Every structure is written in structure tokens, then in C-alpha cells.
Amino acid sequence: GAGVSQSPSNKVTEKGKDVELRCDPISGHTALYWYRQSLGQGLEFLIYFQGNSAPDKSGLPSDRFSAERTGGSVSTLTIQRTQQEDSAVYLCASSRVRTGELFFGEGSRLTVL
């Protein structure tokens, strides 16, 4: 497919477990973003990657959250010691630099029991 791909689409985990969410951006897009969407809420910025520059981590809510992007393509968002308040849809988006348009994946729905 030509769109942003995210996996898993759904993840149910127990409180205290670690989870990894994966994002495969559109080929040729150098910018990659993670947003979080809680039930009925807006889109909360988490982290941004652009090429080889240092990522903008200003939106990460705590040190339990981390993300990496390997080879300028695939990204993994890791949440350690998950809490119930981490339950949300995690959305990944990619873009060409400076076009303004973000292309979103369908998200990974995380439920922490």
C-alpha cells in the first residue's frame, strides 16, 4: 500500500507491561510524527523526526515514553510500565518537508487494563 502503515491496530495489555507500536511511513517522506488521541479528545503531539536531525521530543508525557526511527524510515514508539491513562489511539503521520500536509495512518488502539 502507498499509505502510512501502523501495527498493531489493536493492543490490549496489563498495567505495568511494556508495549511497542510500529509505524511505516510513506516512501520518500522524510518527516515522521506521533500523536495521541484519547477518547473524544483532540490530537496530542508526542514526537517528531526529521531526517538525521535530533528528534523533537517536547510532547512526550513522561520518561516512560520513547521513540526511535531506524534508517530514516520505520519508527517504533515504546511505552514502558503502561498505566491505564495511557489508553488511547496512537497515530503516526508522515510528510514531505514543508508541504504542510500530514498523512496519517489508521492508528494503534491501546487499551491498558
Place this chain on the structure above:
Amino acid sequence: QQQVKQSPQSLIVQKGGISIINCAYENTAFDYFPWYQQFPGKGPALLIAIRPDVSEKKEGRFTISFNKSAKQFSLHIMDSQPGDSATYFCAVGSSGGYNKLIFGAGTRLAVHP
């Protein structure tokens, strides 16, 4: 601090009517104002966007009106259709550097036949 305030939270419109959603922002450094449309289970997708050098932009039934002095912009959907039923997000961004977008809380629109 909420950088972009969106209203209303939800909106019900009859088929053929006009849907109006408003957003207000604080930081005058923002110079990119997009609207995204999200259907259930899908990621948001760019609907229409405006930059502050114009006061209005129209694409089909969708129009953005921009008031720079009031720091407000709005989305108008003319001849609203049931297929327009979705959640709409306004966003603000700055072209200086990269495309980090800050989103509003969203408006859930229902168009009744």
C-alpha cells in the same frame, strides 16, 4: 496552555444546511491553518488549508474564513450531506522550521437526512 480553541464540541445539521466550526489561536507566529477530517476508525485526512495572506479559501462545498486581527478561522460546509458526518479538527502550524501541527479538540458533526 491551550494554543488552539475549537468550538462547538458537537454539531447537528440537517441535510442541505450550513455547518460552521470555529477555531481561535493565541500565537501570532502561526502561519498555517489546516482543517482535517476524520471518519471513525480512520486517521485524520487534510480537508483544506489556508495561509494568512488571504482571508478566504474555497474548495467545492468547503470554505475557510480567516480573520488575522481576531486570530480566528472557521470552516464552513455548504449544502451539508450525510457523508460529511465526521469529526473535524482545526490545527495551527508554523512554516519556520518544520510542520509541527497543534490540533484543536475536534468537532463531531452529524448531518441528518
